[in-house]
Amino acid sequence: MTACALETATGGPDSATRHPQCSIAADGSYAARLATDGESFYPERWTLGGPEPYAVPLPSARTEEPGAAVQPLADGRVLIHRPEAESHAFALLYPTGPGTGELPLGTVESAGLTLLPPTPQGHAAYALAVRAESTDLWLVAGGARGPELVAEVPGRCSGGVWLDRAGRMLALDRESGGRTKTVTVDLQRGGEVSPFLQLTEESNDRLLLADLDSGLLLLRSDAPSPGRERLGWGVLGSTLPVRFPACLRLPECTVTPIAVQPGQTLMPETAAVALRIEGPSGGRLGLWRPVDRTLTQLSPPQGWLTGAGLWTAGGVLRLPYVTNAVPCGVARVPAPPWPGRAELPGPGVGAGRATGAAERQAPPPPDGDGPPAGGGRNGNKSPARPVPLREAPLGPKETAR
Known part of the structure; x- marks a missing residue:
């Protein structure tokens, strides 16, 4: 199953841009949300894998702040992210009979930090901490010893879309030089950064969603209408242009x-x-x-x-x-x-070629459809290495510091 939760919980001044109302595991087995009884907030885990859904409240000894965020793991535990003044505390919650067990994971010192969407395997969780000129990628659950700094990506990054089932390739929308382009971060190569989505030199291109079965990509770009972003789609591994219906x-x-x-x-x-x-x-x-x-x-x-x-x-x-x-x-x-x-x-913009976890054959263009608007070439043959949708490669690889 493919799922994505984008909207926010009711709560503090920044929660409207940071936290989903309900986070669903990538396999659809569990969900988690920050519930309220009208006076206080508490985490709640939903079991979705059975014939009927049911909820288990996970109140802790403390009252949760409305700005807290939760995310389910594949084993049924729920990660909770508790923002504090200049730090962010993480813990795993789980039901223990009539009560709630809690395993503290540690803290990350940062002015601002956001959880990334659930990983495909569901055994780990990651977060982004944006700084003035770079972005830190943290493994906040699933590591050997609490939160671990995985990579430092040059530029200010947002978004977050997983591109393979192993949880190796992460797509981020990076703002640099006044433009936003999607790049990939290879978690098995020390955070190596590669360009992924660039329709034109001057466009702002953001990846919103990717399906790991079909390679269908949903994106937002102002390439067809400079200054006005539109929703479009393409296919990972296809040479057809991105479409904006x-x-x-x-x-x-x-x-x-x-x-x-x-x-x-x-x-x-x-x-x-x-x-x-x-x-x-x-x-x-x-x-x-x-x-x-x-x-x-x-x-x-x-x-x-x-x-x-x-x-x-x-x-x-x-x-x-x-x-x-x-x-x-x-x-x-x-x-x-x-x-x-x-x-x-609809008309297409740019050449649409990328390679992912498996090379995919694109469907033939319909009768009367012209060639892609731009030249694409397969510059990287590695089956696990996404390359740009417009032109591959655009430039040398970067290594996150």
């Missing part, structure tokens, strides 16, 4: 992908994508496939933990929600039908 351009709305249907290995353009749509009239749920030219908009379930969701391989979107009557619920929304043939919509 017209149906995803909604005036006065922000459209953000939250989950991709897994298992569509041979036909990534048929994978269903769930999107969160925010506009003047409130929030909506969007369902779309790259093969389609239309976007289906639905009202989300009441009490949806906004931005959290995961697909089954069979095409059912599962959305966690909480109401007074249902303290732990999962709504199921079927994917829209698709026409059964690969019509790739």
